[in-house]
Amino acid sequence: MTIWIDRDTALARLGVKPQTLYAYASRGRIRVDCDPVDSRRSLYNADDIGEISVRKARGRKPAAIAASSMDWGEPAIPTRLSTVHQGKLYYRGKDALALAQSATLEQVAALLWGITQPPAFTSHAATGEIDPFAVLAALAATGQPIIGCGTDHLAHDAAIIVANLALACGAASGNGALHERLALGWGCDAAASDRIRQALVAMTDHDLNASTFAARVAASTGASLPACLLAGLCTLSGPRHGGAGEALRYLAVDARHYGLEPAIRRWLEHDRMLPGFGHNFYPDGDPRAALMLSGIMPTEEMKALADCVLALTGLHPNCDFALAAMTEALSLPKDAPFRIFLLARAVGWCAHVIEQNRDGTLIRPRGRYEGKLPV
Known part of the structure; x- marks a missing residue:
């Protein structure tokens, strides 16, 4: 409020x-x-x-x-890609949620990567889910440094990497739009396909979040593009970031076992962050969550959890809650929140790698030593 x-x-x-x-x-x-x-x-x-x-x-x-x-404070790295201004998210000055009304992930990739035509995340490999970590690790093992590579070259490689990640996340092979191939691979209808498209666009980039910072640090050393994305993926996997969707499921399990209020208090005592709720940039509520929840009826359990968290803490549902609610409402795979987050943010990471490579500086902050020194 x-x-x-x-x-x-x-x-x-x-x-x-x-x-x-x-x-x-x-x-x-x-x-x-x-x-x-x-x-x-x-x-x-x-x-x-x-x-x-x-x-x-x-x-x-x-x-x-x-x-x-380093703690939601003063901006430290210049970027032209995304920002949150007065409670709204912008991609290169364009309202991200307005883009989500009709744009595809491919069109947003073109905007953020600085290329003229939307890339094709095409793949004709056999479908089948594999580990995204394994995909990026294999590509990183033979990847070449990005130093000296231009935007078009990196964008070409980025499209191939995103296509491989899409297959790993269960997308059908082919050359259609990524959200359509995800829906096909997950056995969804056209309405669910459009919901997936909206979520992908809304989650593509978000200022200098933890995983994006990790990807930019790797890029600043000249690491290969898949190595930069692997750094981002490792960071995204934490329960305080992209792993919040899975952590939210555990919170729901605890709520069933202990009761709503006792479970929430236990989590607050264990960790100051409640998965799926609150965001420093959006004290009045995450607009990405509002977009994804529009027209979707969360289950009674999810609604009760959200109401209780709001009453106890004043925290509103964020994008992680919305992805989880959308997953249940549309009968998506149980780990769809992480898959959607990963595929969307991979496009954002590629944009930041391209930008950081163009900047050409090394990101090397210093630690504030607080231990003992020799006499």
Whole structure:
């Protein structure tokens, strides 16, 4: 829920003069709305004010700035690919969820990779699910460094890699759109196929998330394209990232065994993150989740879980919850959330590898040593 506060409260929290508050508002750094009780007064967005307060508290010390960049803080790596601005996700300045209404993953790949024609994720190999880790490891074993490779060359190789990953995730062979081949391989109808398309587009890229950062670090060393994607995949597999869908299933099992509220409290005591709920970028709710859940009726168990989490923590369902709910509603394979996440994000990783290779710098942060030193 968005919280709005009056001028005096905003000034107190920021510790600034009215002129400074108005300057923040005029520059768009603090959202402003009319007071519904008195239209002559303005209300100020508490989340925006909180973010500015945190930045001020960090100060301009290099150590504080560097540390904050590693924990949802100050942007550290320049990119033109995606960003979240005022609660909306954008791909190269285009509203990602607007694109998801009709675009295919191939069209989004062309946009993010910086090529003129959508790539074809074509494969005529025999269908059959294999391990995506094994696919990328085998390709990485013979892959060549990306240093000196141009965009078109990398985009060509990227299309082949994504095609191989699609087969590993159960897509039917052929040259049709990837979402259609996934639906065919999973035995889905046309309606489910379009839902898969939407989810793929919505999940393609998301700022500098953990797996994307891992892929960019690998790319900055000049590693091969499949090696960069393998770094991304290893990072994606964690239960605090792309593995959240599977972790959410375990949470649901605990809820059946212990009861809703006790299970949620146990998870909160064990790990500060609840799989499938909350997102630092979207305190009012993940718009990707809203898109994927639109028109889908979650099971009673999933709905009860979401209601209880909201009542206890104020956290809304995120994209991981939406993928899990969509999987149940459309009778997709039980690990479809991870497969969709992987295939979509592989396209995003390739875009970041291309961009990082063009930039040509080595990503090498330093550790802040806190141990003992010899006398």
